[in-house]
Amino acid sequence: MLQELQLHYGHLFEKELIEEVDRVATLKHVAAGSKLMDIGQYIKSMPLLIEGAIKILREDEDGDELLLYFLEKGDTCAMTMTCCVGNHKSEIRAVTELDTVLVMIPVEKMEEWTGKYKSWRQFVFDSYHNRLMELLETIDNIAFKKMDERLLKYLKDKVAVTGSSVIKSTHQEIAYELHTSRVVISRLLKKLEKNKVLMLHRNSLELL
């Protein structure tokens, strides 16, 4: 575990902190498509992403979903940090997008390290900032952009996160995550295909 930590967090954390993480945290492998966290749940440890990707979703009163943002390696869930420390319920749902490797840190250590390590404090604040920026971008998309632009951004994000230009989703699944209907997604995808932006296949599509 020390090696992975060194590789992904070595440039952020001082040596003593890395070693302490290695001592107290546990490594966790999670298969793609697993629900890590659901709305209303309490959280007892905080994850650092080593490998893979996680999508963060919000749900409305009808149970419809909306994708908020993706987490990638080197990221952590800012929501989890507040929930852990304040002992609040989770406001979001987290589902693994890929097979994912996590380092789980016990809650007590989070507060202890905030006083002990400057790099930890910095990491926590940076994470808040990054998530907030990500969230603002999502709000801009929903409020000011049309569905065709939202769809394109979604597809590009997905390609960036998975590291593959082939997206293995049905139109219906995409529609759920963007909170719209399949008819719209089908129509827009067809238009994008005509414009040579992508190729459509059954159960998958490829960005060009």
Next chain:
DNA sequence: TCATTAACACGGG
């Protein structure tokens, strides 16, 4: 105008 809903046909697995 554009999204949603329902309905239908097509075709691949």
Next chain:
DNA sequence: CCCGTGTTAATGA
């Protein structure tokens, strides 16, 4: 056959 896909018609915001 079942499911994903492409399209259309009706309705509403």
